[in-house]
Amino acid sequence: DIPYGPHERERFDLFAAPGAAATLLYLHAGYWQGRDKAQFRFLAPPFVDAGFNVALANYPLCPDASLAALTDSVRRAVPAVLRAAGTGGLVAIGHSAGAHLAAELALTDWDGPSPITAVVGLSGVYDLDPLRATPLNDRLGLDAAAARAASPVHRVKPRMPPAIFAVGGDETPAFRAQTGAMHAAWRATGNIAREIIVPGADHFSLLRHLADPASPLFAAIAPLAAPRR
Template sequence: MDARWNYLDGQLRPGHPALLDRFLADSATAVAELGPDLDLAYGAHPRMVFDGFRATAPWRGTLLWFHAGYWQSRDKALFRFLAPPLVAMGLDVAVVNYPLCPDVSLDALLAATRQAVPAVADWAGRGGAGLITAGHSAGGHIAAELALAGIPLAGVAAFSGVYDLVPLLGTPLNDKLRLDAAAARRLSPLFRVQGALPRGLFAVGGAETPAFLAQNAAMAVAWGVAPVVVPGADHFSLLDAVPGLLQGWLDA
């Protein structure tokens, strides 16, 4: 079984187009009903913007959500649907865009996301308290990278993340990432987990490919927490489980 199947072909499911259409429709509803602050700039690049959704229940934290797309595609607009259940559990939610490869290098992309943290903290107006980085797929990698960047965080919650980038070198994904072996290892948070860590949640769908199951398990063990596997969920249907997983994690 080659890397392409594990990271590309094996992730494609017949139901994904309809599922993504639902996400987009539900995201439009979330904007109409919650009236968020849209496209707030946190840097000079046109994709350095976030949407801010205010908590509608007693405040429990501020969550920065970073979207999927292998660091080279997709947009926050598809993932605003996550905000309604999260604000209802007391989270301020920032759904964050970031520059994409190959317009920028992966190093520059990660540097840009670090600028999002103080900007979201300023928007939340709570002095940087209760910040949680979270994301899905490439966004899970970003969330973990931020937690290892020396930024004070209350937690990191990553879903179907890629934490070891070395296997991507042999796939078409690297056409835009443009990583060599040294950069792929250097930008893999799995190899740099150490020291005092914020609390962590690492979850994956049980119906995902062996590579994603292994990536999640390895990162959870490195972080010192139990990996979470959602039975029957694939790479995108896992997002339906995110609110419940976060609720249980916050309550634990």
């Protein structure tokens, strides 16, 4: 429960691996409105066993915070995590709403070199405009302009870190389309990206594949977490 800001939810848990040279920052799902890092501790052991530090972060939630303020909060977590972990680079991993936030970290104009060495989006929401027509927007409060401004798919630029965008084969067409569009946008701007469709996985069981060292998804992520040279 390490603080990275004054808000009660600006906290992260750090699981350290002896001699680790890379850190994974996991951002949880919950449509920016719920869930807690404690629910996802099962993700840490396999990556720690593979030699990586793992940080699980909470962040303020809508409508207590706006989506823009929430995103700024997650940005503040990055230097705090790196200080605590003692490594020089960070792989941002997120699921659903957390994948949106992981992409935002990669798109951030940092002072100096980007601390984000890779990004992994799992069943992400990268175009927020479709959410305006759903009950989720009662708490998000997005109009057309705000939804576009908060949509990473519209702001991908060159010289982004390498990325993996994964989605379950049994997910809805909307989630599969979001992943496909983000993968295409990443590659269209000259960046390295891989799209992984996990057979038999749905929006929630995808995390079991993330936590399984024998899974192709885990095997694809491990090289991205290599120390920065």
